[in-house]
Amino acid sequence: MYEYEQEAYAQGFRAVCGVDEAGRGPLAGDVYAAAVILPQGLEIPGIDDSKKLSAKKREQLYEQICAQAAACCISSATVEEIDRLNILQASMLAMRRAVAGLSICPDLALVDGNRDPAFPDGLACRTIVHGDARSGSIAAASILAKVARDRYMKALDAKYPAYAFSKHKGYGTKLHYQMLDENGVSPVHRRTFLKKWEAGR
Template identity: 70%
Template sequence: MDLYQYELIAYDQGFSAVCGIDEAGRGPLAGDVYAAAVILPRGVEIAGVNDSKKLTEKKREALFDEITARAAAYSIAAASVAEIDEMNILRAAMLAMRRAAEGLSVKPDLALVDGNCDPGLGFATQTIIGGDGRSASIAAASILAKVARDRYMKELDQKYPEYRFAQHKGYGTRLHYEMLERYGPSPVHRRTFLKKLLK
């Protein structure tokens, strides 16, 4: 399926501002969860846009700059570790998505959202399982969310160098678990993700 098929169908149905929304960082043991919303100008195709997980870090960084330069509008938002622990990761991810949509300078009339959960945006929404590999708008959002979160984790690495956040980005790698056993959890670790470890 063409990556722009969902957008083209939406335009044919009369929608005028279609945004793609995706999140990054639902799985890690540490750090905020990020989301991005992107409205690509109609007729504009950005070469190389795809599911962020299929791209190298170097390619994501280059596409981040191109997407932010060429998008009709984009917004990046997050939900904090405290919010994740308070409401659970799924609800926090949905909150980050709503914040990203609300931050757009152009008001969208349709959202294409990765996954099968409607974040409750207050306007027309279409959820697409595997959307980051099927819709250009969602793929663009996945790249912005992933790059923004990785940059944030590198900042946390400066603050908490002992955990090596720049290497594993907060995911539950062997190295990360070794650092947790050695130093215990930091203020940016998700306590609800570490219940077994903290017992």
């Protein structure tokens, strides 16, 4: 899980951050991203792709990562930005914001997936497909982004109880579409994701 980081430090990089996002697929809510710089040599037991972990384990690791990371930052892009830019560009924006918010300036970003978010200031970037299962710092970022977004969706559930956001986290489940059929679109729904549903009403 730490091979990419070790290789980068051996090549002379001084601060390597892992970057990942959460919430590209849902019909509602902001898209989140996190950036994490782990201290050289630190290996956090149990760290893995956030999708493979239970919610309880993610919460435990979230606290551990925040306590032990050399630097970390969680950011997001809004529903309005998703609808205006498209979800891919909004995800890239959230990633850039997360990296910009780090208290330590990284000189290399390891990014989950195959898209370079086009970081400013000449920050080197390496994209890693399935990086959240192959890089410790990307996995850490995936956990922070996922937990932060789940907490945000629970808060939205309290604000818009008719949509059961805490149950489906905004994803297009049968329950979610049922709630949409009954209540219509809320201010936190991604209108560009609902064109087919709206056309079929």
